[in-house]
Amino acid sequence: MPKKRIHPKIARGSTELAILSLLADQPLYGFDIARQIEEKTAGALRFTLASLYPMLYELEKRGWIAGSWQPNQAGRARRYYNLTPAGKKQLAPLRAEWRSFFRALEQLAGVSHA
Amino acid sequence: MPDWNRLIRERLRSLDLPPAAREEVIAELAAHIEDAYENNLANGMGSSSALDQALNQVSHWRPLARNIERAKQESLMNHRTKQLWIPALVSLTTSMAWMMALQIADSKLRMPWKHAGLAYVPYLVWVLTLPLIGAGCGYLSLRAGSRKAARLAAVVFPSIVMSVIWLVLLVVVVARRTPYPFQILNFVYGFALWVLVPAAALWMGTLFLPPTTGFSPEK
Numbered sequence: 001m002p003k004k005r006i007h008p009k010i011a012r013g014s015t016e017l018a019i020l021s022l023l024a025d026q027p028l029y030g031f032d033i034a035r036q037i038e039e040k041t042a043g044a045l046r047f048t049l050a051s052l053y054p055m056l057y058e059l060e061k062r063g064w065i066a067g068s069w070q071p072n073q074a075g076r077a078r079r080y081y082n083l084t085p086a087g088k089k090q091l092a093p094l095r096a097e098w099r100s101f102f103r104a105l106e107q108l109a110g111v112s113h114a
Numbered sequence: 115m116p117d118w119n120r121l122i123r124e125r126l127r128s129l130d131l132p133p134a135a136r137e138e139v140i141a142e143l144a145a146h147i148e149d150a151y152e153n154n155l156a157n158g159m160g161s162s163s164a165l166d167q168a169l170n171q172v173s174h175w176r177p178l179a180r181n182i183e184r185a186k187q188e189s190l191m192n193h194r195t196k197q198l199w200i201p202a203l204v205s206l207t208t209s210m211a212w213m214m215a216l217q218i219a220d221s222k223l224r225m226p227w228k229h230a231g232l233a234y235v236p237y238l239v240w241v242l243t244l245p246l247i248g249a250g251c252g253y254l255s256l257r258a259g260s261r262k263a264a265r266l267a268a269v270v271f272p273s274i275v276m277s278v279i280w281l282v283l284l285v286v287v288v289a290r291r292t293p294y295p296f297q298i299l300n301f302v303y304g305f306a307l308w309v310l311v312p313a314a315a316l317w318m319g320t321l322f323l324p325p326t327t328g329f330s331p332e333k
Contacts, residue, residue, distance in 0.1 A: 054185045
């Protein structure tokens with residue numbers, strides 16, 4: 001059953017973590033990143049082209065991910081993103097930061113993460 | 115099948131990025147819209163609504179263009195540094211240091227050309243070796259993905275600096291109204307020797323480099 005969609009303002013803050021976590025498993029291109037985020041969160045988190053690409057370019061600028069053109073399964077050129085060593089280093093502190101955030105919310109408003 | 119690149123290019127007209135970066139963004143977003151369109155078709159939508167829904171992911175294209183520019187800005191500055199400023203400074207310092215070395219060698223060593231009355235030999239050696247410096251700096255710029263204009267500006271940067279110095283000199287000479295008559299021919303001669311000839315020699319070094327590598331997703 002699809003979950004209720006999270007408000008874009010709340011979702012926006014989680015984009016970094018969502019993208020880096022997905023890319024930690026395998027290189028993906030933009031559309032695949034958006035699709036996997038939607039599938040894995042049962043539709044609760046949804047990134048459109050407008051919200052996804054500025055963040056991908058921002059992460060690329062920081063050196064956390066790197067893009068390169070490669071053919072996808074259908075043989076079409078797509079820009080695949082890899083997590084760089086600098087990006088891998090960022091992932092653990094980012095996860096810890098979100099855990100603290102949820103703990104703080106739980107104490108404050110009785111909100112706990114799954 | 116729509117021309118995806120054209121569809122995105124029309125909507126991102128305001129995207130202000132260097133041509134190669136701009137084309138890469140357009141190709142990437144076009145690929146995303148193409149995938150979204152095909153996904154919509156696979157989910158049973160008609161062609162027209164599949165296209166509408168794919169394009170409706172962006173309600174306002176101008177703010178998206180601004181967000182992309184902002185996200186890309188610093189890395190573009192880095193690219194400009196790598197493509198233009200670093201090769202330009204290498205070209206300037208190498209050519210000037212090489213000229214100084216030749217002049218020092220000429221003044222301190224007993225060079226055979228001094229006895230032959232060939233005062234221009236250090237200059238000739240300098241000019242004849244400039245294509246090597248031009249080729250090296252052109253390669254540095256090319257490796258960073260530069261276009262022809264940026265590469266040319268980087269390689270002939272020493273001549274650009276010299277031309278500014280010569281123009282300042284011209285202004286000073288004319289403004290001070292020295293008692294000596296201004297020799298326009300001498301000025302042109304000096305300008306040619308220190309600006310035009312070195313520029314041509316440096317540029318010749320780039321002729322052996324491969325053509326510019328513009329963006330192409332097929333690569």
